[in-house]
Amino acid sequence: PPGPLRPPGLLLAPCRAFSNNKILVELDESSGVATMKFKSPPVNSLSLDFLTEFCISLEKLENDRACRGVIFTSAVPKIFSSGLDITEMCGKSMEHYAEFWRAVQEMWLRLYGSNMVTVAAVNGSSPAGGCLVALSCDYRIMVENPKFSIGLNEAQLGIVAPFWFKDTFVNIVGHRVAERSLQLGSLHSASEAHKIGLVDELVPEEKLQEKAAAVMAQWLALPDHARQLTKSMMRKAVLDRLVAHREEDIQNFISFISKESIQKSLRMYMEMLKKKK
Amino acid sequence: PPGPLRPPGLLLAPCRAFSNNKILVELDESSGVATMKFKSPPVNSLSLDFLTEFCISLEKLENDRACRGVIFTSAVPKIFSSGLDITEMCGKSMEHYAEFWRAVQEMWLRLYGSNMVTVAAVNGSSPAGGCLVALSCDYRIMVENPKFSIGLNEAQLGIVAPFWFKDTFVNIVGHRVAERSLQLGSLHSASEAHKIGLVDELVPEEKLQEKAAAVMAQWLALPDHARQLTKSMMRKAVLDRLVAHREEDIQNFISFISKESIQKSLRMYMEMLKKKK
């Protein structure tokens, strides 16, 4: 809520919306809760533009004293986010790969380290980087639709989830489940994801918003300062590991992704996706 | 059992009791099992006096070759221990805060690192520091009374559980459950605590003593030396972390607790407790 540090004379509407190209952000000032709705059809893939917009929007909310929590959800039917945009990783320059990977890192560092309460309202499938977005929140609610799946399935594409995807995953499902799921590149059905703890709760689609709001209210009932320090204590080690190895991680990504064998398998995967349509 | 290292001429009664002000200690020499009963009404809060007595009693037992295991339980109805005594943290001098916090650390270092088998027979509610006492034992049995709750609820009071409370908790319930429970400051019902692994077993109140004795006998059936080395191997990393940062942890506590905002919320909490009576 507005406090003494807010600049004088600033008048706030009860609900503000700032829509960009790919993400719709709505802030309800009465509750202090914002919603970030991914609206980048067909599959909300995490392109460089999407990631840039994501980081800017998140930073705005982080610095907005009227905002204490964010709900992430999709405006595209059946898909939460399909993960990293493969076209950004295929046939581009080294500089582009570096810029793209830095944006992926930035997204995770801001989201996993956010001081706000973050709730993923997963209303569609969420493979790879899409799963990472959900994993980085404080709480995950998923629609109990047997057609929706979620998981870090990188291995299926012949690529490897980076160590910080892995660390985030291990923190949630434990070492054994992560080892098996990552090696098999498993996409888990909603009910399986719930069983292994990848998501915290399942709801019917029509109850999702209501449930997300209720969970958010429960988390916001806690004093911000103590909750933020506790969250930081739990996540700092894993965040620090990427911060300490950020450039190295970018170099690793570039040298891996620019291999001809990897480029070839990504091209084949894109062909397959095109034919599916 | 008495061995060659015991000083000659020492005659031992089959059961010795040494009661101090706040803790009743009984040692059954036939089984080698001591019981430490908290009797500091109204709520067995961990005051400086209580902690000092706790450490002295535990050290005595640790050095007593007739003692191989300790059962911790409460002589106060409905409460195991209410945790750190807030009056020790409110309106006192820096020196007092330092002395108090060192005593809290000492209690945990001795209990979590004890060579004896330690069983918590949790016969009442056990928030915050009371929960830590239970978490630091080798095994936790709780009375299945829906009115009894247990958890590290510091965040509810606007304060933050120290990193070694967190480490102890993570070692038992895993990273994800700990992250959520600590951020929400959750107090878990007995059945919920059992479900998340915070306690190992639930029993009806009248079976508690019998069950604790049976569990103790099972653990004492193992050769002490191998069991102790194994226990140390499992807990050393977490114990060493506090030992390495002990003074820093005291300074952190002092600077946090002496903040006016924290003092104010602790005073409000104490007022609330008084009105409840």
Next chain:
Amino acid sequence: PPGPLRPPGLLLAPCRAFSNNKILVELDESSGVATMKFKSPPVNSLSLDFLTEFCISLEKLENDRACRGVIFTSAVPKIFSSGLDITEMCGKSMEHYAEFWRAVQEMWLRLYGSNMVTVAAVNGSSPAGGCLVALSCDYRIMVENPKFSIGLNEAQLGIVAPFWFKDTFVNIVGHRVAERSLQLGSLHSASEAHKIGLVDELVPEEKLQEKAAAVMAQWLALPDHARQLTKSMMRKAVLDRLVAHREEDIQNFISFISKESIQKSLRMYMEMLKKKK
């Protein structure tokens, strides 16, 4: 499958077998799956000879491009492996203890770090070192026979599982279950082992081979390179810890095992085993 790097002119039969004294190895070149069958009666104990043969066989397969996965099982009824051969640890020279322990380390380093898919088809009891063999695989299937048990029961014998046994165990069952199981030296029934995640699946004895083949096929469906990098990412920290402390670990073993008290309890244990027969 045979590729350009295979030396020219090498003709391969569809199924090759190389049997040594203690382990029968069969490689099915059509599937790329080898089976290592322990046939060292009465209990497949891990003697120095057994371990040497194990390492040589595994290395051969690792370097054989026709082989992508290995199934480990027993040709001896009712026992998978009884673990380290106690006669190697009793009444021998320091040099012998060192050589033996180095072989135990070598077995684990090669198995836990294998690039191949490794499946344990546990068709009998598997205490101590036998359990470690299973724990080091990628997947564990156990026959659901209530008479078969599995676990790291070292503490029961008055000895301590080394830190890398512990690390491997914690990676699978988590810290709390490992702490309790290791301190009690628990041997878990098949169904209990499944419940705590020590084994991934239970099957009737007659379905074991079929199930192991099906699991292997599922894991081999993934591209090798991504799967291997992912496996290494999950296991590297724990493997590196032993590599960094290997000589120290050998010295620890020697000084522990050569203690008169330990030698005495191992002799008593061997006497007990002889009487059992």
